[in-house]
Amino acid sequence: MRKIKYKKGRKVQTSFLEYTGVHKYTQTESQLFVYNDTDLAEFHEIEVSEMEKHVDLSKVNWLNVHGLNDPEFIKQVGEYLEVDNFMLSDILNTNKRTKLDEYHDTLFFNIKSLLPDADTNNISVEQISFILKNGFLVSFQEKRSDFFTHIRERIRTHSGIVRTKNADYLLFLLLDAVMENFYITIEHEEDHVEELINLSKHSADLKILEQIEKHRDNYNFLKRSIIPLRDSLFSIKSIKDDNIFNAIEPNNYTFFERLHQKSLELLDQIEYDLTTLDSASNFFFSTQSHKMNEIMKTLTVVSVFFMPLTFIVGVYGMNFKYMPELEWKYGYFIIMTVMFALLLIMIRYFKKRRWY
Known part of the structure; x- marks a missing residue:
């Protein structure tokens, strides 16, 4: 329940006539x-x-x-x-x-x-x-x-x-x-x-x-x-x-x-x-809420695009001695092609589902 506060103001006695308005310089x-x-x-x-x-x-x-x-x-x-x-x-x-x-x-x-x-x-x-x-x-x-x-x-x-x-x-x-x-x-x-x-x-x-x-x-x-x-x-x-x-x-x-x-x-x-x-x-x-949702949607889509790419980079960033792909002559180009193709597939899939 809202509390009602008493606001004390200057009392004007009925026996004493005094103008209380703002137009105090207006001639009668x-x-x-x-x-x-x-x-x-x-x-x-x-x-x-x-x-x-x-x-x-x-x-x-x-x-x-x-x-x-x-x-x-x-x-x-x-x-x-x-x-x-x-x-x-x-x-x-x-x-x-x-x-x-x-x-x-x-x-x-x-x-x-x-x-x-x-x-x-x-x-x-x-x-x-x-x-x-x-x-x-x-x-x-x-x-x-x-x-x-x-x-x-x-x-x-x-x-x-x-x-x-x-x-x-x-x-x-x-x-x-x-x-x-x-x-x-x-x-x-x-x-x-x-x-x-x-x-x-x-x-x-x-x-x-x-x-x-x-x-x-x-x-x-x-x-x-x-x-x-x-x-x-x-x-x-x-x-x-x-x-x-x-x-x-x-x-x-x-x-x-x-x-x-x-x-x-x-x-x-x-x-x-x-x-x-x-x-x-x-x-x-x-x-405001719709614009915020659009921003969050865009950021989410961008982050999802990079999640599998980050995973692949993380896998090949591990310091194991025996990783056969590291010795391949065309390993770098193959991994980059796979990452690029995966990105295109995700973009096409998201667009088909109208997620952006």
Whole structure:
């Protein structure tokens, strides 16, 4: 049985808000959308103290925050929404796994956004968190990115049905946009895996095996990131069944069920790709073994060719006084002819049996 080791890490108290991610030099910025089917207002670099005069709870309000290096701003947003401190702590603590919390009239959702690193074979990770309460949606990103650019444009241009829906549908769109990054990452990994499989068919370089194991680690990391997302999306069904939490409209639960189905498809694809990687590593080892067998076969055949010749040389290398062949005039030429003929017979026999 594999022993599970406890890894001690720095504890973050919920009463003390501190950002634990890697983007520690990203400036905190905010953007507020207030819209419905007929009206749209957009505000940039808005302070929490100014939100009261711009927020309209009869419309959809979406506050998007880039950068989590200002815990005081995050705390002010939490106080404005009257959400519990542990949710704010989970927003700033990027070591948390994907989770969904339903607390009174508040829905908290955080998710890991994964994208391939352009310069290495690593996967870059960003935690994105959402708070949905009373038609007010807040999204928290560790850094500025273009995940939601197309959604902003759909809101601005009144494209699709987003302006006719409530904040829960907007949450679906944002989650769907983040999940698209999983597809991009998996496709990027599959391209590398296909290249490695082709290389393994023509090369025995051990670096290929190292790359295979690296991408296997990437797939396992993807899997560990998607499984809690799948569980969180499935738990939305329990929210639907309890008939208490009403932040999500009954007609919009089907959209979140689609996201759950997507997570299942992603996990199936990862399992398939892991099987492909197993096949690639097995093929690599089989090729190595086959080449070693061919080398051993060649060495064995060569040694067998020389075994009878060595025997004959050994016999006539003995220092007996009475060996009649040693006195023959043509003894040397006869023995060399016999040895050469024996070698030709063995070569012909081995070739006929296809031993080389």
